[in-house]
Amino acid sequence: MKKIAIVLALLISLYANNTIKVGSKVFPESRLLGEMISILIEQNTSLKVERNLWMGGTKICFEALNSGALDVYCEYTGTAWNVVLKKKNRASADVVYKTLKKQFADTYDLHWMPPLGFNNTYVIVVNKEWSINTVSELVTVQDKIKLALNHEFMHREDGFYAMCKFYGLDLPNVTTMEHSLAYKAISEKTVDCTSAFSTDGKLVKYNLKALRDDKNFFPPYFAAPLVYGKTLRKYPELEPLFNTLAGRLNDEKMTKLNYRVEIKKEDFYDVAYEFLKVEGLIKEDSVKKERESQMTKLTRQHLLLVGISTILAILIGVPLGIFIGKYRSFAPLVLGTTGVMQTIPSLAILAIMVPIFGIGVVPSIIALTLYALLPIIRNAYTGIISVDPELIEAARAMGMTNMQILTMLEIPLSTTIVMAGVRTATVICVGTATLAAFIGGGGLGEFILTGINLNDNYLILCGTIPAAALAIFVDFLLSRVEKWIEPQGLKIQRELSN
Amino acid sequence: MGCRGTYVSLEIGRINNERKIMITVKNLGKMYDDFVAVSDLNFTVERGETLCFIGTSGCGKTTTLKMLNRLIEPTSGEILLSGENILQQNVIDVRREMGYVMQRGGLFPHWTVKRNIALVPSLLGWPNAKIQQRVDELLDLVNLDPGEYRDRFPAQLSGGQRQRVGIARAFAADPPVILMDEPFSALDPVTRKQLQEKCIELKEKFEKTILFVTHDLEEAFLLADKIMIMDKGKMEQYDTPENIKNSPATEFVEKFLQSHE
Incomplete structure (x- = not known):
């Protein structure tokens, strides 16, 4: 399990070389700032950008940045003051920023860039x-x-x-x-x-x-890019670039930009792009990057999440199910453990993944794999133990070895039950994968998450309808595979007994 | 010197004797914790002979049969097959030397008739052409038209046909010994009669040593050269059908015969 995670992480890090991973929290302003940073990097450097926007709350974003799963996201001084440094005292904006800058650099090797200018308290x-x-x-x-x-x-x-x-x-x-x-x-x-x-x-x-906060209770919440130390040192062009954003926004400007994306539903990319252009932060003649339609991209991510986790679950679950079918004393332990895992709410499993594996695709795949395991193990186990003992005795009496009995008799006779488990697991996975968006795993859940946060039913449906359709389609497809994989003799037996 | 001559002639006599004897069972026993399933069995079976184990259920007859191909491992005693102790041989090889017929056929439902019959020959690595030929030969032997039945699946056969295929499978690799566990008890009387006759025919034709378990005394008298009546894991009488009928050895045998009249 751990090895697979490491291999996956390596693959992803290979793919992510020369790529800056930009994150954001799950509200429009944070996403818009994430989009600004992304475009700024894309248009002014040769680096690639991976957008992990709309990722999670402060804890998730901070953990991600601290573990290197993210390179940069916009944090608010007040939030960092309270949530990360756990300070209870009030201080002026200036003191807060200076303290944060020093303590973050010393303790976490995370670096505060100059504030963008507005105070979103x-x-x-x-x-x-x-x-x-x-x-x-x-x-x-x-x-x-x-x-x-x-x-x-x-x-x-x-x-x-x-x-x-x-x-x-x-x-x-x-x-x-x-x-x-x-x-x-x-x-x-x-x-x-x-x-x-x-x-x-x-x-x-x-x-x-x-x-009006007449007694000045609320601390200052100035937004500023917060950057992973290694990234800053690896790509020295980034710091001056982030500095160009300093003081470009104020409360009024930010509220207007927020209004455009939040209420008028303008595209985040377009609004951010236009802002940067007006401010002269990107070249006048720059062209917008060709972007994959959000629907295609998220559906592709969704299928990838489901595909990889189901395959992993099959690779682990089928042999394990067969094993406990043959050595039944292990069955209660294995089925019990996976059963308990199934009772943990999926959102909680995803949340547990964050401190261990960080955020993004890898922890999502691990969580989904764990979730898909139970039906696969249980069905493989049921398949093996439901093989008629008389047939096994016949096989032994004919002088078949245990391995021959397994491969020539028990496995072929269990295929339908195993396939039914795979089918259940995949359909569960298609549904559960929508939650991956909560920890930056992408997929159709991003629409749902954005929709919930913006109170936008259209966006919610953009996520739920394709996810439901996908589940039905996958179920149909696998039911065909199930029929196709069933040995002919058993098909005839089933048809004759009906 | 004279002494030596006697020894040699004794040795030759023993070898001759062993050539005829297929199976020798010595002090065979099986215990499950404190429960004695079979105890202290001693008997021999000659080549080409049919031995029938009979007794009430739980008497140990099936356990005895299954110990002969080590489906059940004995807890004591020896089993010699052509003079070799099978308990010291590779269990897989031992089983491939013995055919096995089960009550309900035990055919693999996902395999065709052909593949079911060819099981042991293909495990033994026979060339394909030889297997094909053998399958057709066996189907003919059990009165199933190869062209019609070769590619059917077990689900497409009647109970009697399945049992015919089961017998063909047991004979496939031409093993010297065939074990049968209540082979005809699940069949209707007409089919049972046909298959019993088929069984006599095959046994005479191929000189197989057949050991089978039944609870049907009539069947035992019909098929067996020797009958072993068992009770509570012990041998009550082991003799020809004639002798058993005429002189029951124990009170149990007498009662057993009476109850089946």
């Missing part, structure tokens, strides 16, 4: 019908106002609980939901208040009022 927003204007004033309506907050804001050091303590608030009506769902809820007036980012394009769309 947290704001508390309410429906405009409420007459309050500052966070302090929340105290006057704290019993009736209903809040919907996302997980991260609820629990982070500078999040909801800290804010309540700092302002002396007691807000009993709080529910937790995804950020984009909270906006939807607020527009439907089922809740009144949520947290937001100060540069969020949706603030305009949903007609929301930001409450």
Whole structure:
């Protein structure tokens, strides 16, 4: 298992040579910044760019960068201050940035580039019908106002609980939901208040009022590229390039760009490209890189994820299933272990992969392989143990060796059951592979993930419909293979007994 | 010197005797933990003879049969095949020297009739042409038209036809000994009769040594040269059908014969 992972990682790293892996978190602004960095590199250097945009939360992005699975992504000073350095004290923007720059370089060999210029800090927003204007004033309506907050804001050091303590608030009506769902809820007036980012394009769309942080609770959140140390040293052209982005954005510019991608659904690439061109950061005569359609690319990635993990699962699962079929004392252990693995939610398995194998394709394939194992092992085992003992006795009596019995009798008689297991595993894999997008594995899940975050049903369907169609198609295809692979004598036996 | 002459003549006599004796079983026993399945069996079978094991279920007759080709390993005793102790030989070689017929045929359902019959010859590495010829010869022998049945699958045969193929498979590599485990008990009376007659015909034609298990006394009297009546893992009587009928050795044998009249 580990060897296969290493081989895969090597293959991917070979392929990824001279490639800068750019990441982003799962919200539009971060993705847009990731796109800007990608285009900047593509247009000004000879390096290739691998976009791992829309990858995960702060922890996943940071772990990925720290392990070298990513080369660069845009981080926010306040987030790094609280989540990575776990600082609880407040400090000025300048002090925060300088401290981060030094500590990240010393502790992690990760390097902060100059900030891009805007401060996307947290704001508390309410429906405009409420007459309050500052966070302090929340105290006057704290019993009736209903809040919907996302997980991260609820629990982070500078999040909801800290804010309540700092302002002396007691807000009993709080529910937790995804950020984009909270906006939807607020527009439907089922809740009144949520947290937001100060540069969020949706603030305009949903007609929301930001409450002034009158006691300066929220720390500064200046965005800046955060780069893997080895990469900076290997490609010295990168640092000056990132420096050209310094101070190019402010809150107003960023909110407008966000509005374009988030609300007007303009293409991230186009918006980023245009911005860089207007700022003179890419050559006037540069041409947009020919890009594969997103649908083709993600479907291809999806099939690759499913294909590789199913093949790995077959290579491991079939021999293992046969083995425990022959040496049954191992069966409870193997089936039990894989069974337990199956009960772990797939998202959790993916999350466990991140600290061990980093992010991207490799951990996704490992997780999917683990997931596909159970049906394959179980069916191979069932196939072997369900071979009529009388036939085995006949085979032994004829002087067949154990190996001959296995290859000439037990395996051929089990093919249909094994194939049925492979079929189940593949279909599970097609579905589960949509989750790979959460850890930067790509695939059709990217549409779904983007769709959920943007509250865009069209995008969600762009992911779910092809994934479902793929599952049905694969199931059909494998059912044909199953029929084709069935030995003729057994086919006749089955038809006659019907 | 005279002493020496006697020794030589004894030696020659022993060799002559052994040439006729196919199987010698000495002190054969099988125990499962504390349970005695078979104990202290001693008997010989001559070449071309048919020996039938009979007794109530659980008497150890099938266990005895399966020890002869080591499907079950004995816990004590010796089995000599043409004078050689098979317990000291390669088990795979031993089994290929003996045909085996099972109650319900035991044919491989994913293989054609041809391939089923050819199993042992192909394991022994016979050339293809010889195998083809042998298969057709055997199908003829068991009264199945090769052209019609050669490429059928077991599912396309009746129970009796399957058993014919099972017998052909056992005879395929021309082994000197054939073991049969209740070969006809799952068949209807008419088919059973036909196959019993076929069995007598084959045995006389090829001078095979046949050992078979049955619970049908009538069948035993019909086919066997020698009958062994067993009870609780022990031999009660081992003799010709005549002698058993006329002079039952024990009370058990007497009762057994009565109950089957």
